[in-house]
Amino acid sequence: MTTDKILIQQLKEEFFNKYSKKYKLLSNDALGEGCYACVFKGFDIDRNINVAIKIFFDGIAPKGSERGWHITSSIIHNQIAPTSTIESFYSEVLSKNCKAVVQRFIPGKTLKSILKKFDELEKNENYQDVLNDFGLSYFESLLNVLNFCHSQNIGHGDCHDGNIMIFPEQHPSKNSFHVVLIDFDNSSIKETLNAKSEKEKIESDIGLLKYFFNKTFCDWKYYEAVKIMLDSYDKMKELKFCYSIISNYIESCIKGNKTESDAKKTLHKLPHPFMGFHIPPTIKCLQKVAEIEGVSSSFEKALKDYRKVISNQENWKHEITIETIKGEVTDIYRKLFDD
Ligand SMILES: Nc1ncnc2c1ncn2[C@@H]1O[C@H](COP(=O)(O)OP(=O)(O)OP(=O)(O)O)[C@@H](O)[C@H]1O
Numbered sequence: 001m002t003t004d005k006i007l008i009q010q011l012k013e014e015f016f017n018k019y020s021k022k023y024k025l026l027s028n029d030a031l032g033e034g035c036y037a038c039v040f041k042g043f044d045i046d047r048n049i050n051v052a053i054k055i056f057f058d059g060i061a062p063k064g065s066e067r068g069w070h071i072t073s074s075i076i077h078n079q080i081a082p083t084s085t086i087e088s089f090y091s092e093v094l095s096k097n098c099k100a101v102v103q104r105f106i107p108g109k110t111l112k113s114i115l116k117k118f119d120e121l122e123k124n125e126n127y128q129d130v131l132n133d134f135g136l137s138y139f140e141s142l143l144n145v146l147n148f149c150h151s152q153n154i155g156h157g158d159c160h161d162g163n164i165m166i167f168p169e170q171h172p173s174k175n176s177f178h179v180v181l182i183d184f185d186n187s188s189i190k191e192t193l194n195a196k197s198e199k200e201k202i203e204s205d206i207g208l209l210k211y212f213f214n215k216t217f218c219d220w221k222y223y224e225a226v227k228i229m230l231d232s233y234d235k236m237k238e239l240k241f242c243y244s245i246i247s248n249y250i251e252s253c254i255k256g257n258k259t260e261s262d263a264k265k266t267l268h269k270l271p272h273p274f275m276g277f278h279i280p281p282t283i284k285c286l287q288k289v290a291e292i293e294g295v296s297s298s299f300e301k302a303l304k305d306y307r308k309v310i311s312n313q314e315n316w317k318h319e320i321t322i323e324t325i326k327g328e329v330t331d332i333y334r335k336l337f338d339d
């Protein structure tokens with residue numbers, strides 16, 4: 001055993017000795033370890049839930065821990081693991097006060113471990129089906145939670161593959177995967193993270209989202225189509241919206257629905273150009289999907305029809321009416337949520 005491993009076992013024992021009435025250790029093997037800490041699966045006796053207890057190699061996180069333990073982002077979402085508490089314990093081995101972060105235990109696997117398995121699956125005849133399932137559920141789920149955070153002007157800031165948990169979801173007709181983010185807010189307590197503003201964290205999330213998409217999906221049949229989206233949009237709300245359109249079309253194509261009328265159905269889900277969303281890159285992505293599927297000519301016919309519809313002023317009036325109503329309704333909501 002390396003010195004680090006011996007030390008972390010000793011720290012773990014000191015923690016569980018102090019909190020023997022509060023937490024039970026469920027496995028001697030760590031759930032995993034990062035650069036600063038080792039995480040163990042435990043059981044919170046009073047609350048009857050499984051927890052992930054993070055114990056730092058230095059007893060406490062590096063310098064960054066000096067910043068205190070304030071929760072800065074106070075975000076609540078079912079795709080973000082809540083940090084329940086920070087526990088203190090004295091370590092005889094390190095001769096100092098230490099802290100451990102207790103997080104709700106999240107089932108599933110990290111993206112990091114899934115990626116390792118993907119390498120082994122490359123030659124499997126069902127690999128494209130696996131990528132279809134992950135592309136249409138996992139990636140959508142990831143965009144969903146990050147878009148929620150960013151719409152509140154809050155970034156994760158350290159959204160790497162070790163902090164993205166994925167688990168299968170029960171679904172009657174498909175294989176679907178759901179994402180939960182761990183190490184949000186003070187669970188990570190990295191010094192570098194503390195220094196970042198929310199704007200920088202948001203930028204970092206977008207960069208990592210693109211990086212890990214390339215890493216995960218570079219062999220996917222539809223990779224080149226989604227790549228256009230990643231190269232064209234830089235805000236999570238644009239990425240999420242564009243992906244909802246293209247994933248819908250990809251799903252339709254996978255099911256064999258790729259006629260001109262199927263393409264029309266997708267195109268008519270696009271917002272009216274007056275609604276402020278920059279449509280051309282989304283159309284390019286859809287064109288690429290059609291090209292990959294070998295149905296470019298029927299797609300182009302549908303596109304021509306769509307352009308005719310949106311350039312007809314009669315149809316504009318209709319769209320503008322929707323927008324006007326939306327403005328009034330928005331006013332109602334503003335009043336509902338005003339203090
Ligand atoms: N709440 C949790 N539920 C389940 N498993 C967890 C939880 N938190 C952490 N883990 C597991 O412990 C591992 C180590 O976590 P840790 O945050 O220490 O390292 P990391 O995220 O891989 O890297 P970094 O040091 O950059 O944060 C994770 O990769 C994950 O497998």
Ligand SMILES: [Mg+2]
Pocket residue numbers: 034162163182183188
């Ligand atoms: Mg982590």
